[in-house]
Amino acid sequence: MALTETVKLQDSQIPGKRPLDLLIEFFTRLNTESIRYCHWKSTCRLSKGLAGNTDLDLLFDRTQSRQLHQLLARLDFKPFISPPHRQFPTVEDYLGLDRDSGRLAHLHVYYRLVLGEQFVKNYSLPVADCFLSNTRLVDGVRIPIPELELIVFVLRCLLKYRDRDLLRDLLKQGPTGLPPRALAELGYLQGQTDENEIARVLNYFPFLSPDLVFAFLDQVRSNPRAGATLYALRKRTRKDLAPYQRYSRLQARAKYYRVLFARSPLLSSALRGVSTGKKKIPGTGGLSIAFIGSDGTGKSTVTRAMVKWLSWRVEARVFYMGNTSPSPVNRLVRNVRRVSVRLEGLFAGSIFARCSRFCECLRYIADGFDRYRQYEKGRKWAAGGGIALFDRYPLPQVKVTGRPMDGPRIGCLNTGKAGRIQRVLARIEESLYRRIEAPENLVVLTATPEVCIARKPGHRISTIKAKSEAVGSIETDGMRVIRIDAEKPAEETLLNVKTALWELL
Structure with missing residues (x-):
């Protein structure tokens, strides 16, 4: 036919x-x-x-x-x-x-x-x-044709009928073993055919018991929660299809529970920051993409939109490389820094000034540790096949007022002659940033200072201008750099970024 x-x-x-x-x-x-x-x-x-x-x-x-x-x-x-x-x-x-x-x-x-x-x-x-x-x-x-789809759908329903579904149906507790969505689809298919057509097409399934499909349809029509009957039909289905199975029943059950354990929340929590294999990865492997731009270009907005877009089916995650989401240790250091600043204001003396400066250096080192930790998580995520999206990224060639944007700070402190301790702390901080390698791919969001200032009216104008100029003049230095005009309407900007990212995959 x-x-x-x-x-x-x-x-x-x-x-x-x-x-x-x-x-x-x-x-x-x-x-x-x-x-x-x-x-x-x-x-x-x-x-x-x-x-x-x-x-x-x-x-x-x-x-x-x-x-x-x-x-x-x-x-x-x-x-x-x-x-x-x-x-x-x-x-x-x-x-x-x-x-x-x-x-x-x-x-x-x-x-x-x-x-x-x-x-x-x-x-x-x-x-x-x-x-x-x-x-x-x-x-x-x-x-x-609907008869073919209906016959296979019946087999799918019976093969997916689990032991826990049997218990729920027998006890009449919880959702039905055959989900409402499945019952609705079954009704949709039955509405397009009749028993005579189904019987005719069943000739293409000589390996099935003649009455299996009709027994299921009759039972669903009379009582879709008859657990004992559905369980018996499942057993018959497995027997009929045994010549076409890939694993024995014992092997299939072992595989099911092995996957169930691997997907458990407990294991996922233990592997936080590492791709857990719940979604797909590119056939060409994982990759990392950094997003940078001046304040007002929408870095975080774009990055969040991209991870939402990709993670529909792909292992994608954002790794924030700024300093507005500090780790617990970093928050503690910042609180100590605030106390030291207050003490410096209340009490005169060089010891309080040195203490305040020391705490400031510790805070910058804590920022460096946070960024390095995020970098390491992103690197491992990409190595495992996922797509790592970095919101901000420390690049030594992007400098604002003489210092790298999102980079080391201690060596640029205007505190007069730096003491030995400050120099040691500066070297520690710089060593952290040296361990952060340049990103594989860099998306640069560009906009004129005037547009950025209009979008961020509460920010310092001179800083926004400096950042905008620094980002606009970035050199590739061997990186794959993609420039996106962030002055366009939000929907157009996001579409341009999606198109650019798709080319990277």
């Missing part, structure tokens, strides 16, 4: 969320270049996927994989690597940037139908060609 049908889903439009131009072009080329494919599951959420709000699960003919990869490259889709517990045979991940909206599109590329319980996906069914040969066109995207 080969079927090609063009239909339009009633829910194919989301208010305010039109399909991404990137995906429209992608599917148009798939269709015109006769690449066999279909969006094989959760087609009820197809419109959300086209708008970039969720993933697209696409099944392809593996004999056309080279043609597919060439198309993905032409449209600047980039391969990403899923964490180990989300890596499955014959499944690839791609992200693409819609350059008009700045939204990301996420493609799961399948060459076989892989399904099963969470974290394991233990079954690889031999029905890919059946899906590819029986499609219809919906909103420009090929999807399988």
Whole structure:
């Protein structure tokens, strides 16, 4: 049976969320270049996927994989690597940037139908060609006929039915074992077909017990919380699909609990600052990107927006290199410094002045330690495959009023002749900053002093002018430097930064 049908889903439009131009072009080329494919599951959420709000699960003919990869490259889709517990045979991940909206599109590329319980996906069914040969066109995207999708959806529901779901259903406590979302999707698929059509298409699944699918549908219709019946149907499903499993039941269970432990909050807390493998990493590896600019250029705003944009699917994190979020030790040093300044004001004498100056030096060293610690965390994050975004960065060549911006301070103190202790402290501070290597990639946000002053009216005008001039004249010194005009409207600036970052990936 080969079927090609063009239909339009009633829910194919989301208010305010039109399909991404990137995906429209992608599917148009798939269709015109006769690449066999279909969006094989959760087609009820197809419109959300086209708008970039969720993933697209696409099944392809593996004999056309080279043609597919060439198309993905032409449209600047980039391969990403899923964490180990989300890596499955014959499944690839791609992200693409819609350059008009700045939204990301996420493609799961399948060459076989892989399904099963969470974290394991233990079954690889031999029905890919059946899906590819029986499609219809919906909103420009090929999807399988509803009978095929419904049969596989029943299998997915039963394989995902956990022991804890059985207990909840038996005790009638907590949420149902079959989630409301799954029941809604089941109703959506049933509304497009009938039992005769389902029975006919079941001929393509000779490995299934003849009544398995209908037994499930009847039970859900009468009582979707019949735990004992659903458990028995799950057992039958596993038996029918045993020839197509990748692991034994014992191995599959061990893998499930191993991943569950690795994702636990306790372990995540212990590995804070290190990529925990919950999201994807670029196929080309991790990287670090520093954002610098004068006050008023929106460094922190842009950096936060970029990490929010990327972390939808990618391991991305901000590492703040300024001094307005001090560590506990740094806060203690600053409090001691404030006390010393007050004592200096209350009591005359050089000893209080020296004490105040000493505490000031300690504060700058504490700032240096904080920055170095953030640098180390970011370096390890990038080495682990994540994307490290540095908000501010100490660069020796960017100097304001004679001293490096966000750099060493003690050696620039105007305290007359520096004593031996101050010189020692200055060397300690400078050694910290020397250990901070230049960033791989540098995003420079530029704006005229007049614009920066208008955005930051409470700041010192001379300082803003000096910073603006210093940042504007920065030399590359072997770094990959990207200059972004921060005077443009916020949306345009963010889109330009996204486009630039996408090129780095």
